[in-house]
Amino acid sequence: MLIAIDPGTSCGYATSDGTIGSVPLWREPRNGRQARKASFFLTGERKGTLRKPGIAAEPAVDDGPRWTRAGRIYDLLERLAEGLAGEMITVICEAPPPFMSPKMRKSLEILDNMRGAVMAWCFHANARLELINPIDLKRFATGKGVADKVEMVAAARAKLGYAGDDDNEADALWLLAWAREHVHTAIGVSGSSGK
Numbered sequence: 001m002l003i004a005i006d007p008g009t010s011c012g013y014a015t016s017d018g019t020i021g022s023v024p025l026w027r028e029p030r031n032g033r034q035a036r037k038a039s040f041f042l043t044g045e046r047k048g049t050l051r052k053p054g055i056a057a058e059p060a061v062d063d064g065p066r067w068t069r070a071g072r073i074y075d076l077l078e079r080l081a082e083g084l085a086g087e088m089i090t091v092i093c094e095a096p097p098p099f100m101s102p103k104m105r106k107s108l109e110i111l112d113n114m115r116g117a118v119m120a121w122c123f124h125a126n127a128r129l130e131l132i133n134p135i136d137l138k139r140f141a142t143g144k145g146v147a148d149k150v151e152m153v154a155a156a157r158a159k160l161g162y163a164g165d166d167d168n169e170a171d172a173l174w175l176l177a178w179a180r181e182h183v184h185t186a187i188g189v190s191g192s193s194g195k
Helices: 032-043 069-080 102-125 134-142 149-160 167-182
Strands: 002-006 010-015 020-024 090-094 128-132
Touching (some): 002 069, 002 167, 010 069, 010 167, 020 167, 069 102, 090 102, 090 167, 102 128, 128 167, 149 167
Parallel strands (some): 002 090, 090 128
Antiparallel strands (some): 002 010, 010 020
């Protein structure tokens, strides 16, 4: 079983059994206190909050780690893998290189947290993880490494028969197509049909 996920503000997913979709990973906080907690949970930084030594930190938010993007990705992988006990699972995920612009520091921290959730799930599920640089995925899909979202969706329509217009789903389908070409022979997946 192949599970392809494209984490971001929304997470596109596609599986080798034909499941495809996109789910939001972020919901707006109900108040400023939750926004501060979310910032701490996602980045590990507390702005303007000092604690005295020996005093316990505030608990996360009411519904725990599922409030974070990382927790939602973990939950998504749990749902996608339901009923697959004993089946070999490979998760394919985009992984931007860590040496991008310093202006992107916060975004990279959040992406690292999401990638950590994927790695943790793979470890607990005994699943294999394949990471691909987004530039390489774009080159695989369109022939150029700087393709934008519109070009990725258009290529998915033309080459993969995708009928939607969600760039997250299109990216997940491209991850799945890449895995079928580059990974499946190494892990013994055969006869899977894609959309």
